[in-house]
Amino acid sequence: MEHIRNFCIIAHIDHGKSTLADRLLEYTHTVDKRQLQAQVLDDMDLERERGITIKSHAIQMGYKLEGQDYILNLIDTPGHVDFSYEVSRSIAACEGALLVVDASQGIEAQTISNLFMAIEHGLTIIPVLNKIDLPSAMPEEVSDQIVELLGCKREEILAASGKTGMGVHEILRAIVDRVPAPKGDPNAPTKALIFDSVFNPFRGIIAYYRVLDGSIRKGQHVRFMNTNRDYLADEVGILKLEMMPRKEVKAGDVGYIISGIKEAKEVEVGDTITDHLHPTAEAIKGFEHVKPMVFAGIYPVDTEDFEELREAMLKLQLNDASLVFEPESSAALGFGFRCGFLGMLHMEIIQERLEREFNMTVITTVPNVSYIAYTSKGEVVMVNNPSDLPPVEKTDYVEEPFIQASVITKGEFVGSIMSLCMEKRGVLKNQVYLTSDRVELTFEMPLAEIVFDFYDKLKSISKGYASFDYFPIGYRESTLVKMDIMLNAKPVDALSAIIHRDNAFDLGKKICKKLRELIPRQQFEIAIQAAVGAKIIARETLSALRKDVTAKCYGGDISRKRKLLEKQKAGKKRMRQVGNVEIPQSAFMAVLKLDE
Amino acid sequence: MAGLYIHIPFCRKACFYCNFHFSVNQQGLSDMLEGILLEAEAEADVWSAQEFSSLYLGGGTPSLIPPDVLSQFLDAIRSRLNFAAQGEFTLEANPDDVTKELASAWLASGINRISLGIQSFSEEELRWMNRAHTAEQSEAALNTLLDSGIHSVNVDLIYGSPLLSDRAWTDSLRRVFHSGADHLSAYALTLETETPYKKLVQQGKYPAPDEDLQARQFDILMAEAAAAGWEHYEISNLCKPGFRARHNSAYWYHLPYLGLGPSAHSYDGRRRMWNVADNKLYMEQARQGVWSRMDEVLDLPTRLNELVMTRIRLAEGLVLEEAEQLQPGFSARHNTELQAFQQRGWAVLEGGAFRLTAQGRHFADAVAAALMQVEEG
Numbered sequence: 001m002e003h004i005r006n007f008c009i010i011a012h013i014d015h016g017k018s019t020l021a022d023r024l025l026e027y028t029h030t031v032d033k034r035q036l037q038a039q040v041l042d043d044m045d046l047e048r049e050r051g052i053t054i055k056s057h058a059i060q061m062g063y064k065l066e067g068q069d070y071i072l073n074l075i076d077t078p079g080h081v082d083f084s085y086e087v088s089r090s091i092a093a094c095e096g097a098l099l100v101v102d103a104s105q106g107i108e109a110q111t112i113s114n115l116f117m118a119i120e121h122g123l124t125i126i127p128v129l130n131k132i133d134l135p136s137a138m139p140e141e142v143s144d145q146i147v148e149l150l151g152c153k154r155e156e157i158l159a160a161s162g163k164t165g166m167g168v169h170e171i172l173r174a175i176v177d178r179v180p181a182p183k184g185d186p187n188a189p190t191k192a193l194i195f196d197s198v199f200n201p202f203r204g205i206i207a208y209y210r211v212l213d214g215s216i217r218k219g220q221h222v223r224f225m226n227t228n229r230d231y232l233a234d235e236v237g238i239l240k241l242e243m244m245p246r247k248e249v250k251a252g253d254v255g256y257i258i259s260g261i262k263e264a265k266e267v268e269v270g271d272t273i274t275d276h277l278h279p280t281a282e283a284i285k286g287f288e289h290v291k292p293m294v295f296a297g298i299y300p301v302d303t304e305d306f307e308e309l310r311e312a313m314l315k316l317q318l319n320d321a322s323l324v325f326e327p328e329s330s331a332a333l334g335f336g337f338r339c340g341f342l343g344m345l346h347m348e349i350i351q352e353r354l355e356r357e358f359n360m361t362v363i364t365t366v367p368n369v370s371y372i373a374y375t376s377k378g379e380v381v382m383v384n385n386p387s388d389l390p391p392v393e394k395t396d397y398v399e400e401p402f403i404q405a406s407v408i409t410k411g412e413f414v415g416s417i418m419s420l421c422m423e424k425r426g427v428l429k430n431q432v433y434l435t436s437d438r439v440e441l442t443f444e445m446p447l448a449e450i451v452f453d454f455y456d457k458l459k460s461i462s463k464g465y466a467s468f469d470y471f472p473i474g475y476r477e478s479t480l481v482k483m484d485i486m487l488n489a490k491p492v493d494a495l496s497a498i499i500h501r502d503n504a505f506d507l508g509k510k511i512c513k514k515l516r517e518l519i520p521r522q523q524f525e526i527a528i529q530a531a532v533g534a535k536i537i538a539r540e541t542l543s544a545l546r547k548d549v550t551a552k553c554y555g556g557d558i559s560r561k562r563k564l565l566e567k568q569k570a571g572k573k574r575m576r577q578v579g580n581v582e583i584p585q586s587a588f589m590a591v592l593k594l595d596e
Numbered sequence: 597m598a599g600l601y602i603h604i605p606f607c608r609k610a611c612f613y614c615n616f617h618f619s620v621n622q623q624g625l626s627d628m629l630e631g632i633l634l635e636a637e638a639e640a641d642v643w644s645a646q647e648f649s650s651l652y653l654g655g656g657t658p659s660l661i662p663p664d665v666l667s668q669f670l671d672a673i674r675s676r677l678n679f680a681a682q683g684e685f686t687l688e689a690n691p692d693d694v695t696k697e698l699a700s701a702w703l704a705s706g707i708n709r710i711s712l713g714i715q716s717f718s719e720e721e722l723r724w725m726n727r728a729h730t731a732e733q734s735e736a737a738l739n740t741l742l743d744s745g746i747h748s749v750n751v752d753l754i755y756g757s758p759l760l761s762d763r764a765w766t767d768s769l770r771r772v773f774h775s776g777a778d779h780l781s782a783y784a785l786t787l788e789t790e791t792p793y794k795k796l797v798q799q800g801k802y803p804a805p806d807e808d809l810q811a812r813q814f815d816i817l818m819a820e821a822a823a824a825g826w827e828h829y830e831i832s833n834l835c836k837p838g839f840r841a842r843h844n845s846a847y848w849y850h851l852p853y854l855g856l857g858p859s860a861h862s863y864d865g866r867r868r869m870w871n872v873a874d875n876k877l878y879m880e881q882a883r884q885g886v887w888s889r890m891d892e893v894l895d896l897p898t899r900l901n902e903l904v905m906t907r908i909r910l911a912e913g914l915v916l917e918e919a920e921q922l923q924p925g926f927s928a929r930h931n932t933e934l935q936a937f938q939q940r941g942w943a944v945l946e947g948g949a950f951r952l953t954a955q956g957r958h959f960a961d962a963v964a965a966a967l968m969q970v971e972e973g
Contacts, residue, residue: 523959565961570970
């Protein structure tokens with residue numbers, strides 16, 4: 001055990017975590033150059049395209065230092081705020097963390113919250129100044145930030161470049177020298193922390209864990225303590241570039257277990273694996289059921305594809321337990337599902353996976369958070385869909401989820417970010433200068449405001465120099481109303497949204513305007529109206545289409561024009577007919593893009 | 597019967613709305629003509645059984661070709677392909693090129709129809725579109741051509757630009773209808789991709805065409821044509837009775853056509869083929885004698901879609917029996933749409949032909965798309 005080191009990497013998106021991780025694998029000969037596709041650890045296409053790690057993974061490296069062989073387990077962490085619980089479990093599985101900071105960018109909010117999480121868990125932090133080779137690197141300034149944040153010595157900071165490989169050996173040495181060996185009782189009952197799981201179409205769900213006490217053996221009867229289910233360990237092993245079966249994975253080490261589990265929801269991140277005959281006394285602390293934060297309807301574009309969509313969603317759920325859904329119906333869209341997501345990114349990922357992996361074209365409705373309505377009769381109603389909101393006259397009050405948000409930015413943007421957050425119903429709680437030019441602002445604000453165009457606005461007013469993180473702080477009472485949208489006097493339920501009463505006029509106007517842009521002109525005039533209750537609060541008119549005819553149609557135009565018309569016709573099929581109005585998919589997300 | 601199209605990919609200036617293939621560098625003109633002759637040579641065998649009833653020199657600007665060069669070139673083309681005795685030989689000309697001498701030279705080399713790219717009678721609008729000529733030159737060119745004894749003259753006009761008033765459009769139309777020209781191609785200004793116009797609109801420097809204005813000016817076109825006794829036989833084409841363009845009609849009636857030169861399209865009744873839209877690459881193929889064309893085989897649904905699309909634009913309309921031949925059950929399958937368009941006043945069904953009304957012509961694409969067959973997914 002004294003020669004094992006378990007560590008993770010804490011970094012902001014784009015700060016070079018994946019490239020650096022690849023270098024570690026290369027320098028420890030875990031993979032050779034030939035195998036080293038860029039960013040080995042991110043093995044979903046989507047992850048690679050978006051340049052972010054969606055799901056965490058783990059890999060074991062062998063490293064020889066001064067004649068001694070060491071096992072280094074790198075536990076990768078997801079780099080997006082939607083997945084912060086998963087990050088906390090990955091951190092709990094480690095003794096050390098590389099804090100990777102882009103030398104040209106400095107520390108970001110996401111990094112800080114994960115760093116604090118690591119410090120809370122008692123991890124040894126090794127600060128790494130990455131991308132030191134960039135001409136725009138500001139090593140002095142960023143080092144100051146790190147020293148101030150960690151209270152470490154300047155000389156403890158390692159300079160590196162994932163791109164050139166500079167500093168990689170020093171990092172490996174520091175991991176061995178500075179990160180403590182795992183502690184644990186090899187003879188105690190089995191106790192292992194699940195920090196991730198993956199779905200394999202042939203093997204079922206594979207859980208990744210870190211053994212704290214005892215060991216996990218092939219053929220062992222194990223129990224997952226929080227789900228309280230027992231399994232037979234068909235196969236256990238360690239994680240190299242591929243899975244390497246072993247007879248036993250011992251205390252301190254990281255491994256996988258295959259036990260014929262078919263559904264991802266049976267394996268919950270943070271759960272404790274123990275022996276079913278000799279269980280450990282206490283499960284590992286910090287376990288939480290993953291709770292969806294954002295809800296939206298997902299509907300097949302073609303109503304006939306409902307069953308096919310259900311199949312696809314069930315398959316997605318097999319390897320993504322954080323996706324929850326239940327059937328719902330909409331007057332405008334027919335049958336579909338109300339789905340719960342960890343956050344907006346998670347929602348986009350699900351939508352893209354449905355399209356890419358299952359070839360499903362879907363309409364996603366305006367996302368909303370989960371509200372709690374208290375009726376005058378004393379009932380408590382969970383509202384995951386605007387249409388579930390009880391009528392005003394029967395409602396005592398409504399509560400919405402609040403978050404504590406942290407924004408780190410440059411001094412010059414503080415003013416405009418404050419106004420943005422206040423516009424989003426935020427209340428400033430704290431303001432701290434991290435260095436002379438970097439400020440951390442802490443707000444309490446409704447989660448719903450983040451769901452709408454918050455990120456994009458934050459990015460644009462700060463010219464990209466603001467990073468953002470948040471965590472939920474419970475429900476609070478708010479003055480909320482349901483806003484309905486009507487097209488030629490017919491309400492379109494899929495466009496309804498729950499909003500704060502004070503924003504109703506402004507939002508109503510913006511939504512009507514946006515819909516006027518997004519709905520193509522049709523052969524008749526279309527009235528677009530927003531209403532709260534019976535009151536119309538905004539109206540736009542889309543005038544009738546006056547012409548739809550191509551000018552030229554000669555030898556060279558015929559193929560091109562025919563294809564264009566065929567494509568238009570196919571596109572028309574993907575539109576939804578509500579009353580006599582055809583609505584494109586983009587219109588259902590209009591609320592999210594009001595300022596574009 | 598077949599048509600021959602020859603693309604001359606050179607222009608003096610780039611008109612801002614044009615997305616046709618051309619180069620403003622005229623260095624390679626004579627080489628290009630050589631290349632086109634090589635292509636004609638290569639195609640001669642395949643097309644030996646066809647009699648060509650029309651030849652159309654388009655571009656680009658074929659009026660840039662010096663008259664003696666053109667004469668030799670046409671002789672060479674005629675020696676390689678079979679032409680009907682009374683063929684229609686059209687050349688596209690820009691007004692600034694037209695002179696009395698040139699007109700007689702064209703006539704002498706066998707050209708019997710000129711398509712004159714006037715586009716507008718407003719100086720301001722011509723400058724706005726980056727045209728190389730003036731309104732005065734247009735007027736002069738038209739007179740020169742009519743005096744030259746050429747059989748037929750077409751005028752190209754563009755309407756619906758933000759600079760064109762309804763009044764000016766009416767005046768332009770009357771000028772053409774009473775000029776002695778016998779054919780008019782009237783095109784709504786279109787924002788084509790990859791044109792300077794598109795870029796200027798995206799940059800917010802130029803206004804996009806206004807749909808309402810274009811619709812109004814199309815109505816003016818129809819009214820003025822009717823008043824002048826001209827036949828509006830295709831969405832964008834009008835003529836004195838008896839002067840329909842034979843070559844262009846071949847496209848709409850799906851006769852075979854051979855296209856020579858860069859970007860030119862050919863159709864042999866089964867396959868549509870098109871040449872590379874790049875002068876350099878085209879010349880490379882000519883030098884090596886290896887002609888590589890893109891092509892698509894038109895299956896039955898595709899042929900049906902093309903039939904619907906082109907016929908719906910014609911005064912004769914879509915003869916349902918012809919559609920039935922390509923897709924048995926066509927009329928029954930589309931009964932709802934056919935009825936709906938008639939009720940809306942967009943079309944009439946007479947003598948087995950589904951024809952657009954004046955109102956329906958504004959929506960020819962929508963009607964065509966509704967009657968097309970598109971595979972699911």
